[in-house]
Amino acid sequence: MKTNNNAALKAGAAPFALALALISAPAFAQEAAPQADSATETNEPTAIVVTGSLIRNPNLIQATPVNVTTADQIALKQSNTAEEVLRQVPGIVPNIGSAVNNGATGSNYVDLRGLGSNRNIVLLDGQRIVPADLQGRVDLNNIPLALISRVDALTGAAVTTYGADAITGVVNFVTKKDFAGVDIAVSDQITQQGDGNYFRGDVTTGVNFDDGRGNAVLSIGYQKSNPVYQGARDFSNIQLDSFSGTAGGSGTAVPARFSINGANRVIDPSTGLLKPGFTPFNFNPYNIFQTPFQRFNIFAQANYQLSDAVEVYTRGLFSKNTVKTIIAPSGLFAESMKIPFSNPYLPAGAAGQFCAANGLTDAECVAARAATDPTDPNYRTFNTVVRRRFVETGTRNSQYTTNVFDYSLGFRGALTKTVNWDVRASYGESDRLQTITGYVLKSRVQDALLATNKNSCLSGNDGCVPINLFGGAGSITPEQAAYTLSPSTSSNNTSLFQVRGLLSGDFGFTVPTASEPVGFAAGAEYRRYRAAQISDTLSKTPGELGGAGGAAPDIDGAYSVWESYGELVAPLVSDKPFFKSLTAEGGVRYSKYSVRGGPKTEAWTYKFGGSWEPTEQVKFRGNYSRAVRAPNIAELFTPNTVGLTNLAADPCAGAAPLTNANLRAICLAQGAPANSIGQILNPTAAQANITSGGNINLKPEKATTYTLGAVVQNLPFLPGFSVSVDYYNIKVTNQIGTPLPGDLIDACFGNVTAASATDTACTIIRRGPATGGLDGSPATTKGLFGGLTNQGKLFTDGIDVILNYQRPIGAVKWTLNAVANVTFHSKFKATATSIDRECVGLYSVNCSFTGSIQPRHTWSVQNTFSLKGMDLSLLWRHQSSARYEDGNAFKGTIPADSGALSGQTVDFNKIDAFDYLDVTTRFNIEQFTLTFTVQNLFNTKPPIVGNTIGSTSYNSGNTYPSSYDALGRRFAVGARVKF
Structure with a gap:
């Protein structure tokens, strides 16, 4: 059921990320000062707050190194959403976005370091905005990109500055200030x-x-975007199994499969008898690479100097977003159904086989076939597990309609000549309604199956039409299909109220050996979060919506936090031999959390570091921080619910339990019926059920990070050149998460000979009572158990490099911007006994905790040449090679009947390095600008690894569409007028 989890719980997404910190660099070491974007727009004010610091002082612009993306770079790329902008930044791994279809939530998120989108904060002008979901994540669709001056991506722990959730850093969208004109x-x-x-x-x-x-x-x-279907690309129109290379698909296919004597059979249309074999359902053509999107947004801000001492400022945003996902048709996904032997559509041959399987004599079978009245003593029914794709009902569609508003009001001014004050408050709400259509209702199918004639149902329910599940595609008539369908809804509502007071500036004195005063920031803030999920009866009934992946339970939670904090930057030495500058800095934050219905929690976080400039050309810097992350509303309040995870191989599948008595005992202890042993199937389309939920007793995570780096700039022989190199090292303990599917399986089956059928690690796995499998109805099959705990550990380290160079070549101005990342390690250990799994440059279901693929090397190099109102820009993006974690995927020649890939020699165990080139030409004619862009100039196709090698959200269309370009060459034209 690769496509049956509209909002599936992904075990690969459950483990969460880590923290890291980078410190102090002059802003100009990362990028040239931003230029005014119109003739009447001013640049940033002299005294600014740099992302990563609360200290407001014109002489201390020395915060954490920040990867800056300018408005001009956004315009040259012709990016449409904030998610597109961030997807190109090395060190940021793609998360849920426009390329995710099955598993999308109606929002786009950022994932710094690829270790959890709930571990970083998205800011607008240094301020939090209302989150979009119960995990506290901000939807990037709500960012007003047209008014953005620059995007600061600080990939380092910033919890002392911004509070919990900023373990891996912040993304700060900075708007244009004092804009005037049109x-x-x-x-x-x-x-x-x-x-x-x-x-x-x-x-x-x-x-x-x-x-x-x-x-x-x-x-x-x-904004409005149209879908791109996987069926429209030759490499993705047929689903390929990652381990056999054959044209695969879902075991929920058409014609239907019925369980009998523990086996699965289809009805032979020529004889009416049940027989082995089936053709997997190819769901790829129905799925999409680009989700349809429509957005209306309004953003307004204003400031006014009330007096020489007080300025009022305000900001408000409203956005209405509509995101649609489209996946393959619904159906019965291993659902146990009751069928009367007198069903008018049941073929005689199959009826006889079911009679025999249920112990009926020939005479009893004949009588049961004739008994159409439930009060007749001869009336009988049988139960069978049905797998049937309802191609007659069309695709499953989810429409997410989100309305967001966020309003802020503040006052600021000068308390003294060197100290400023700032008080502000804001309130925001996000309401997201999910409306799903095209999902068949199990209860209505059951109602229609109980019919004993073709004209009416026994229940007498209005509109009920007896259904024919026993034929091929088209056997279900439009009238029959219509009765099985009904729209369903669920909503997510979040709100954030926050108040902050801040003093910042300097103390007015200097250390005797320094020339700049000691700077500080001190403040307090209060935040109150509330989030709820409200579902209709259909959405929260397990198994009722065919292929929904599990129920959407009602959730209602809230918590508040009081915080106080302080930062200090102390210049120690200035303008001395070998000490152009020596600066120390530190920060501390105290947080007190109050969880509705739960315990109160207190936490301290701190950082300290320093920078040393022996000359004005070289700076060395280092930083150490201690961070925590408190659990969010989803982690605290979600009830245990059956969803989906990814698992290709079930140890109880196939003939192995027939020859291994201990394995057989374990499978039986997990709920497999005796007649299923030897006939249990692997989870269809590599998707198994998993039970997971929140935990009100979760404790905060703890993280330690340190960084070491250097900046080189202002070289007399190379003017316009700067480069920074920073090493980061992060360790997270008490990690909030759930074990990966491989960990849950290994805990029981890792050593089958020594394992016991009574071990908790084994008995906590619950199998389908009819099939013995780990997939099937969430109402009866709980599958794996992955409850949230604080047992996990994470570790990552690597190097960031940022290089900028600008120089004239004759009449041409050449600008070079380059950003690179090398990730040495990205490790996750779910429990004390789990594997300490390394996932850098690897892909698999178990490495899905990084979201999409975490490459070892990535870089982005942009060269722009400007001449008399014309710009030519070349953007080169590189992603290093990757390989399959286990190394046992398919390698060989794709068999025939596999579409355009038939006969090709492939190796799904590895992905070569990939490079993309985007070219932009821009013409500036007075107040008019015309821009032409070609993305993926060489039409580079994505790597093919099949459809079952990774998590459903990110491994789709036989590739990883969030990591690699699945759309192909694209053309963009833009026009802009300013006056």
């Missing part, structure tokens, strides 16, 4: 194959008033 921009994109059209339009207007004392800005935007 800016109108439109763009349109399309793939070379003529699909995936993406339109975007924005209008931004701003005005300075009252002799410059105030400014107001309004930006209105609209």
Whole structure:
């Protein structure tokens, strides 16, 4: 059932990430100062708050090294959403976004270091905005990209500055300040194959008033994208099994499969008898590589100088987003159904076989076939597990409609000549409604199956039409199909209220050996989160919606936090031999959490570090921090629910239990019926059931991070050049997460000879009572158990490199921006007895805790050449090779009947390094700008590894569409006018 989890619980996504910290670099060491974006827009004010610090001082712009993406780079790339911008940044691993279809949530998230999208914070001008879900994550679709001046990605622990959830860092979207004028921009994109059209339009207007004392800005935007179907690409239109190389698919197919005597059989249309064999259902053509998206957004901000001492500032955003996912048709996914022997569509031959399997004599069978009234003593029914794809009902569709507003009001001013104050409050709400259609209702199918004639159902329910499940595609008529369908809804509602007060500046004195004063920031804040999930009866009934992957339970939780914090930056030595500067810095934060219905928690976090400039050309820096992350609402309040995880091989499947008595005993102890032994199937489409939920007694995670780095800049023989190199090292203990599927299986079956059928690690696994499998109805098959605990550990380390160079070549201005990341380790250990799993450069179900693939090397190099109003930009993106974790995937020649890949020699155990080139030409004619972009210039196709080698969300269409470009060459044209 590779496609049956519309909002499936992914075990690979359950383990969460880690923390890391990087420190102190002049902003210009990372990037040239931002230029005004219009003739009347001013640059950033002199005294700024750099991302990663709360200290507001023009002489101390020395915060954590930040990867900066400018508005100009966004325009050259013609990025449409914030998710697209961040997907290109090395060190950021793709998370749920536009390339995720099965498993999408209606939102896009960022995942710094590839270790959990709930471990970083998304900020707008240094301030939190309302999260979109119960995990506290911000939807990147709500960012007003048209008004963004730059994007700061600080991939380091920032909990002392911004609070919990910032273990792996923050992404800060900085808006244009004091914008005045009108800016109108439109763009349109399309793939070379003529699909995936993406339109975007924005209008931004701003005005300075009252002799410059105030400014107001309004930006209105609209976006719409069309789907790209996997069936429209030759490499993805047929699903390939990653371990056999054959054209595979789901075991829930058409015609239907019925269980009898522990085996699965289909009805031979020529004889009406049950027989072995079936053709897997190819679901790929129905799925999509680009999810349809529509957005209306409004963003406004203003500031006004009330007096020389007080300025008022405000900001508000509203966004309405509609995201659609489309997956293969619904059906009965190993559901146990009751069928009367007198069902009018049941073939006589199959009826006779079911009679024999249920112990009926020939005479009893004949009588049962004739008994159409349940009150007749001869009326009989039988139970069978049915796997049947309802191709007649069309695709399963989910529409996520999200309305978000977030409003902020603040006052700031100067307390003294060197100390500023800032007080602000904000409130935001996010309401996301999921409406799903195309899902058959198990109860209605059961109602229609109990019919004993073709004209009416025994129940007498309005609209009930007896259904024919015993034929091939088309045997279910439109009238029969219509009765099985009904829309269902669930909603997610979140809110965030926050108040903050801050003092920052300097103490007005200096260390005797230094020339700059000691800077500080101190403040307090209060935040209150509330989140709820409300589902209708259909959504929260396990197994009722065919192929929904599990129920969507009602959830309601809240917590609040009081915090106080302080930061200090102390210049120790200035302008001395070998000591151009020597600076020490530190920070501390105290947090007190109150969880509704749960315990109160206190936590301290701190950091300290320093930087040394022996000369103005070289700086060395280092940092150490202690961080914590408190559990979020989903982790605390979600009840245990059956969902889906990825598991290709079940130890109880096949003939192995017939020859191993201990293994047989374990399978039976887990609930497998005796007649299923030897005939248990591997989870269809590599998806097994898993039971998981929240834990009100979870404790905060703990993390320690340190960094060491250097910056080289201002070289007299190489003006315009700067480079920074930073090593990061992060360890997380008490990690909140659940063991991976491999860990759960190994805990019981790792040593079958020594394992006991009474071990808790074995008996906690619960199998289907009819099939003995780990897949099937979530109402009866609990599958694996992966409850949340604090037993996990994570570790990662690596190097970040940022290089910038700018110089004239004759009349041409050449600008080079390069960012690279090398990840040495990315480890996860779920429990004390689990494998300490290394996942850098590896892909598998068990390495899905990183989301998509975590490459060892990534870089992005952009060269821009400017000449008299014309720009030519070349963006080179590189991702290093990867390989399958276990090394036992298919290697050889793709068999015939596998579409365009038939006859090709492949090795699904490895992925070569990939490179992409994007080219942009831009013409600036006075106030008008015209931009042409070709993305993936060489039309590089993604690597093919089959469809069952990784997690469902990220391994789709025989590839990893979030990590590699599955759309192919794309063309974009944009026009912009400013006045």
